[in-house]
Amino acid sequence: MKEYFKKIIEFRNKRNWKQFHTPENLSKSISIEAGELLENFQWNGSYDVGKVKDELADVLIYCILMAESLDLDIEEIINNKIEKNEKKYPVEKSKGNSKKYDKL
Numbered sequence: 521m522k523e524y525f526k527k528i529i530e531f532r533n534k535r536n537w538k539q540f541h542t543p544e545n546l547s548k549s550i551s552i553e554a555g556e557l558l559e560n561f562q563w564n565g566s567y568d569v570g571k572v573k574d575e576l577a578d579v580l581i582y583c584i585l586m587a588e589s590l591d592l593d594i595e596e597i598i599n600n601k602i603e604k605n606e607k608k609y610p611v612e613k614s615k616g617n618s619k620k621y622d623k624l
Contacts, residue, residue, distance in 0.1 A: 525584055525588075528581055528584050528585065529585075529588060532585065538589075541585050541589055542589070543586060543589055543590060546582055546585055546586040546589060547586065549582045550579060550582045550583060550586065553575060553578040553579045553582055554579050556575045556578070557572065557575035557576055557578075557579060559575075560572050560575065608621035609621055609624070
């Protein structure tokens, strides 16, 4: 396990928070933190990089905790998704194009 994964799990365990980290609660937390990340860009293109880093870290931490709670291998699920996306978005059709796969 990556060192930062261990740190996250250790932080949670020392506080006895695993009991609250159900997939449902973690899904809610990911969404809430993603909203807080988005809030940094709400009114214009100017943003505080420090605040963005903090909110992005919160999203990532909750994602790691979600994967851990479901006993998922993050590297495996990311690689599987990339393989699926490579089929949905072949380079010759999608390069430089932002259309969804079913519109290519």
